[in-house]
Amino acid sequence: MITLQESLSPSEFGNKAASLSRLIQYGENVPNGFVIHKDWFEAFQQGRLNIAHFKEALENALKSLNAVTLMVRSSAIGEDSDENSFAGQLESYRSAPDVTSVYENTLRCWKSYSSQSVKAYENTSGHHLKGMAVVVQEMVDPDFAGVVFTRSPLADNELLVEYVTGHGEKLVNGDVQPESKTYVRQDYQVNCTDSGAFKSLVDICVRLEVSFGVPLDIEFAVKDGIVYVLQARPITTEGKGVTVHWSNTNVNENYPSAISPLLYSIARDSYYHYFKNLSKLFQIPQQRIQRLESSFANVIGVFGGGMYYNMSSIYNIFYSSPFAKQLLGSFNNFVGHQDESLNDQKVPLVEKFTFVRSVIKHNWKLEREVTLFENRVQGYVFKSEQAISLDELKMAFHEFIEIRMHSWYKASLADFFAMLHHGLLGKLCSKFYGKEAYGIHNQLIQSIPNLVSTKPVLLIHEILKTTRKDGVLYSDFRDMEPDHFWNLYGSKSKEFKAIELIHSYLENWGFRCSGELMFTADNFSDNPLAFIQLLKQYDEINEHDPALQIAATADEAKQIRQRFIKKIWTKYGIVFPVALFFHGLLNLSIRNAMRGISSRERARLKQAQLYYQFKKVIRKIGGELQKRNLLADSNDLLFLSYIEITELMEYSSILPEANLDLIALRKRNYQQECEKPFPDEFFTVNGQIAGSQNEDESNSETDxxxxxxxxxxxxxxxxxxxxxxxxxxxxxxxxxxxxxxxxxxxxxxxxxxxxxxxxxxxxxxxxxxxxxxxxxxxxxxxxxxxxxxxxxxxxxxxxxxxxxxxxxx
CATH class of the missing domain: 3.50.30.10 (Phosphohistidine domain)
Known part of the structure; x- marks a missing residue:
């Protein structure tokens, strides 16, 4: 006999006992109890039960309980599993807390294993029980009790609560008409305006659904405002299917147009590793990570050729972490998603401590990790640029995949800390400025020192300044069309400093262009004439020195910070330690936010360079494979997944003769698919193909x-x-x-x-x-x-x- 606080295996103690153990490990209030191992039941069935020995063990176990009434409940092996439920077929009994009563009620549970109703259910369902353990628990005398369906049988986007006063048996037996409450939900956010016990109940049920990874049927009892979870099992009746929320917010910044099958295959697997590696880095419990496999594997999808986030999967991943509500609030702010944050969750203190310790450790290592990532990409660019033969190109191909799938965690840390510190600074601003916090928050992080994102504009200004100093060159620059100008001067770097600067820009920054991660889009390095046209456009506006603009915003940010500090001391100056704390916290928060954003922009720059270099590798491989008659067109590689390209290069495809037909088919279907309209946000039902949907343009008459x-x-x-x-x-x-x-x-x-x-x-x-x-x-x-x-x-x-x-x- 073993307490419910221990980790219990379903194969030894049944799903009910294992589920109760799991609930306790998640930190939920579960009535105290213990479980009788299935070996005792087997001894009883085989007629070799030592009654005196059994009662002695029972007496020792009962010493840990302290209640006037106990519940003796069956926990059969195979009961309440994901595939089936024997609910109502096996028995539970109220019992006095003495050895004799508990022994007799345990015998009654064991005997229900062979009842006619159980046999009939087994024959009908095709599922058979494989033994029985028995749970003995303290009984709560509730003010009210009932059951929650985290996904209502009537509507998947609702959470349903049914309850009665007193014990829940009246509800289960159908003796009374229950009261009910329905809450609208979206993913793992539930619109609950209630307070007290019902608010606590809703929060508990949502986080349990996330933790278990499936919709649940949860029995509960409430006593003096405290919610006790009595049982949680998967909903086994087939409903309408789980609703999935799709959004292209933020992801369309990286992938602004229709993506190819090759790019999608890379993005889908890379997002899997991105979120899974972050979960490991911040020491989310391994069991929880394993339960998130489906979410990791379904972070993105493609509709109408456009990439979308699976927000349901992302919320699920966030909800697995401590401080989920705070992190999701920062994430929504980070990507521009305007949903409310998650319901509160209850997490063991040790788990929060482990998470915070990991955050501090990786925050300290951020600069080093981003530098290592930059160096890795720079090394890849140098090596892959020299690749000529197919063997060398294969190595460049596989190194890109290795970087993108397994070494990206260094770059992902920059994303995480940019999101985290930006969110923490926002919280601090809200404390002192309330509704005005947004403006203050943004102004405090203006003019980040040495931000790589501003360098292209500074370099373009320098190119124009240098061009204007040469009268003949500048005159031709203004008068000639871009192609004529570039044909005349493009090869004269040694003669004209401005042309040298243009070539330097194209080499070092030309890949920084709209759609920079798309394998189908040309950038300035691919098309220098577009860059010359841009320079001509700049020249027409006779723009001010951008460095002076940045300096002006830096002065403004400094003034905002000084006013913030003054506000802190005005509010808390009478309590010197408190004012000093918030003063220091503000400076630290600004520094961390700027550092996080700067690191993220550095990582994104190298990401763009990496993808451009891989695009060149793909083009070279396509040319080589076309020469070998493996492709009809060198660009056809875009219509294969990266795994299929590997097989094609190695002549290891399962159907090598079908590749050309497969590509032709995909090209036709791709064009058809890209013509289907989908809005920025929409919902699908899991397991059903999404039909095209028109964008709601919300042409409101408001001004x-x-x-x-x-x-x-x-x-x-x-x-x-x-x-x-x-x-x-x-x-x-x-x-x-x-x-x-x-x-x-x-x-x-x-x-x-x-x-x-x-x-x-x-x-x-x-x-x-x-x-x-x-x-x-x-x-x-x-x-x-x-x-x-x-x-x-x-x-x-x-x-x-x-x-x-x-x-x-």
Whole structure:
């Protein structure tokens, strides 16, 4: 006989006992008790039970319990499993706390194993029990009790509670009509406006569903406001299927257009390793990580050719960690997702301590890890650039896959700490500024020292300055078309310093372009004429020195910090240690937030360089395979997964003769699939194919639009609605840029604009970060902005409040 506090195996103690043990390990309130091993039952069945020995063991076990009434419950092997439930077929009995009563009720449980109802259920279901353990627990005398279905049988997006006053047996037996409560839910967020016991009950049930990984049927009892969990088992009746929430928020910054099967295969597996490795780094318990396999494997999906986050999987992963509510709040802010954060969860103190210790350790190592990642990518670029033969190209191919799948944790730390420290600084700002915190928060992290994201604009300014110093070169630059100018001067680096600077830019920064992770998009290195056209556009606006703009935002940030410090001392100055603490905390929070964002931008720069280099490797491999008649076109590799490419290079495909037909089929289907419309956010039912859905453009008649402020300030100007960076030529000096999303390639047009409005994106999206560096008033996360704002329309952008107002001409 063993206490429920121990880790219990379902094969030895039955699913009911194992589930109760698991609930206790999760920190839930479970009535105290112990379990009688199945070996005693086997001895009873075989007629060799030593009754005196059994009663002696029972008496010793009962000393640990302290209740007027006990419950003696069957825990058969195979009962309450994921596949089936014998609910109602096996018995439970109230019992006095003495040895004789518990012994007699244990015999009754054992005898129910061979009852006619159990045999009939086994014959009907095809599932058979394999033994029986028995649970003995203290009985709670509840104020009310009942059952929760974390996914209502009537509607998958609802959580259903049924309860009665007193013991729950009246509900199970159907003796009374129960009271019920229904709560609307989305993923693992439940809209619960109740307080007290029902709020606690809802929070418990949601976190248990996440921990178990399946919808649950949970029996509970409430006494003096305390919720006791009596049982939790998988819902075995087939319902309507679990709803899955899809969103392209943030992910469309990296993948702005239709992605190829090759890129999807890389992204899908890399996200699996990304989240799993982070979970390991921060020492999430191994058992919990194992239960998240399905979530890790389904972080993204593709609809209409576009990549989407599976927000249900991501919420599940976050919910497995301590401080899940706080982390998800930071994540939503990070990516620009505007859902409410998760319900509170109860986590053992030791688990929180382990997590915090890991966070501190990895935060201390962040700079070193990012530097190692940068060096690894730089080494890859150098080696793969020299690859010529197919064998050398194979090595370059496999090294990219190794970096992306198994060495990315160094870069993922930068993402995590940018998200974490930005969120913590926001919490501190909210404490002192309330609703005004957004603006203050953003201004405090303006002008991050040596931010790599601003270097392209600084270099472009330097190129133009140098070009203007040479009269003949500058005259031809202004008068000639880009192709004529580049044909004449492109090979004259030694003669003209400006041309040397252009070549240097193309080599070191030319890959930094819109769609920089897409294998199908050309960048400035691929197409220098596009860069010359951009330089000509800059020249026309006669822009100010961007370094001076950055310096001005740095001065503004310094003033905001000083005012914040003054506010701290005004509020807490009378209590010197408290004021000193918050003063130091503010400085630390700003420094950590800037360091996290800077590290993330460094990692993203190297990510872009890595993907560009891999794109070149793929093109070379495609050419080699085409020569060997393995491909009809060198670009056809884009329609195979990276594993299929490996098999093709090694002549190890299971159906080698079918590759050409497979590629042709995929190319046809790909075009059809990419034509299907899907909105930015939608829901599907797990196990069902998603049908195309039209975007809800929300053409509201209101003259006011709301979003999230990314960089404060006010400006009134003409809106320029642009679909992609290729339309940047439409911009005039002082326009407000309105677009669906930005990526690193958009930075080169920022000196042209006076304001920024983005449909999709969070506080740490590339557009938000760079707009703060140049002090450009910016609002992100504006639903249907490109549909509701008309090109050329006069608008007022108030980034202090996150509002956009239409102005009558």
């Amino acid at each position: 006011l639009i709301q979003g999230m402020s990314a960089c404060g300030g006010k400006v009134t100007a003409r809106a320029r609605v642009i679909e992609s960076i290729s339309e940047a030529y439409k911009l005039k000096k002082g326009d407000i840029l309105v677009t669906r999303q930005t990526d690193p390639g958009w930075i080169v047009v920022f000196p042209l604009i006076s304001g920024l409005i983005v449909e999709r994106g969070g506080m740490l999206s590339h557009g938000a970060i760079v707009s703060r560096e140049f002090g450009i008033p910016s609002i992100v996360g504006v639903p249907s902005a490109t549909a509701r704002i008309k090109d050329g329309q006069l608008i007022q952008l108030d980034a202090d409040t996150g509002t956009i107002k239409f102005i009558d001409d």
